[in-house]
Amino acid sequence: MGVRAVIFDIGGVLEVNSEMTFIADWLDRLGLTFEDLGPELFEIWAKGERGTVTESQVREAIRSGLSVDDRIADAVMTDMWKQYLGVANFELIDYLAGLRPRFRTGLLSNSFVGAREHESAAYGFEDLVDDIVYSHEVGMAKPDPRIYLLACRRLGVDPGETVFVDDSEMAVTGAESVGITAILHESNTRTIALLDAALL
Numbered sequence: 629m630g631v632r633a634v635i636f637d638i639g640g641v642l643e644v645n646s647e648m649t650f651i652a653d654w655l656d657r658l659g660l661t662f663e664d665l666g667p668e669l670f671e672i673w674a675k676g677e678r679g680t681v682t683e684s685q686v687r688e689a690i691r692s693g694l695s696v697d698d699r700i701a702d703a704v705m706t707d708m709w710k711q712y713l714g715v716a717n718f719e720l721i722d723y724l725a726g727l728r729p730r731f732r733t734g735l736l737s738n739s740f741v742g743a744r745e746h747e748s749a750a751y752g753f754e755d756l757v758d759d760i761v762y763s764h765e766v767g768m769a770k771p772d773p774r775i776y777l778l779a780c781r782r783l784g785v786d787p788g789e790t791v792f793v794d795d796s797e798m799a800v801t802g803a804e805s806v807g808i809t810a811i812l813h814e815s816n817t818r819t820i821a822l823l824d825a826a827l828l
Contacts, residue, residue, distance in 0.1 A: 631809070631827055632789040633732035634724070635779055636757075638739070638747065640795035641813050642721055645714035650707040654694065669693025676740045679764035683742040712740065713750050719816045723823070725756055731827070732783045733757040736776070736792070738769045738799075759783055770794070771802025780808070791826050793819055 639645050651669070655661060672689040675681040681689075691701035727733050735753060737743065739762040748754050761779045763769035770776070780787050787807035794800050795813040803810040811822045 630789065631731065631791055633734065633780070633783045633785040633791070634727055634823070634827070635734040635736050635783075635790060635792045635808075636720070636724055637792075637794035637796070637799065637813070638735055638737040638753070639712070639714070641793060641819075642717050642724070642735070642751075642753070643714040643747075644717050646711060648708075648711050650704060650711050653707065654700075654704050658694065658696070658700075660694070664695075666693035666695070673740075677738060677763055677769055678767050679741055679762075680767075681741060686741065709742075709746050712743070713746060716751055717816070720819065721751070721756065723820055727827075728758070732785055734779055734783050735760040736770065736779045736794075737761070738763045740764055770796070770799040771805070773802060773806045776803050776806045776808055791823065793823070 636642055655664070668689045672681060672686055676686055687701050687705050690704050691698065694700070694704065724733060734757050737760070741764045743764065744760065744762055753760060759779070759782045761775065761782065763775065766775065766778060768775045776787065776792070780790050790808045792800070792803040792808045792810045793813050794803070794810065797812060800810040800812045809826055811819055811826070813819045
């Protein structure tokens with residue numbers, strides 16, 4: 629069975645991200661410690677990944693959890709998205725863009741509520757591929773086998789016809805568990821070489 633589709637992760641692959649330190653950074657700026665955080669701030673991140681809260685509810689959790697005013701809450705949100713988006717990995721983005729129309733292409737991301745809008749504005753990912761599966765929109769996340777099967781189904785391909793690229797060993801193992809050929813992204817050179825070999 630030949631390869632008909634290629635799916636990429638986003639963060640750490642098409643985006644080069646630094647560690648998400650925005651909360652720690654703001655604690656330092658505000659003279660607070662993690663012990664000062666309200667419990668709502670600890671709970672909001674998992675909910676955001678699964679899409680059970682809105683972006684405005686995330687902002688409210690930041691405002692309440694840090695005990696800050698609206699201006700500071702907006703600034704924290706700005707820093708959060710700046711770190712979340714990172715910078716574009718243009719080499720891999722260009723490689724992925726060049727796969728169409730020979731292959732169906734998609735993105736599969738353990739994301740956060742608001743990611744589609746912010747990433748579309750920053751990088752135009754929706755114009756790059758045939759489909760994007762965001763965890764916060766579908767209520768499940770890698771390495772849940774169902775999310776890989778969903779991504780394949782939305783592209784109209786079988787798992788055995790699909791190659792998947794991710795920088796997380798856990799996500800790669802999850803893809804392999806449903807029969808997808810998976811590549812662990814460690815460097816652009818390695819990933820491109822492995823993709824070229826898989827797509828022959």
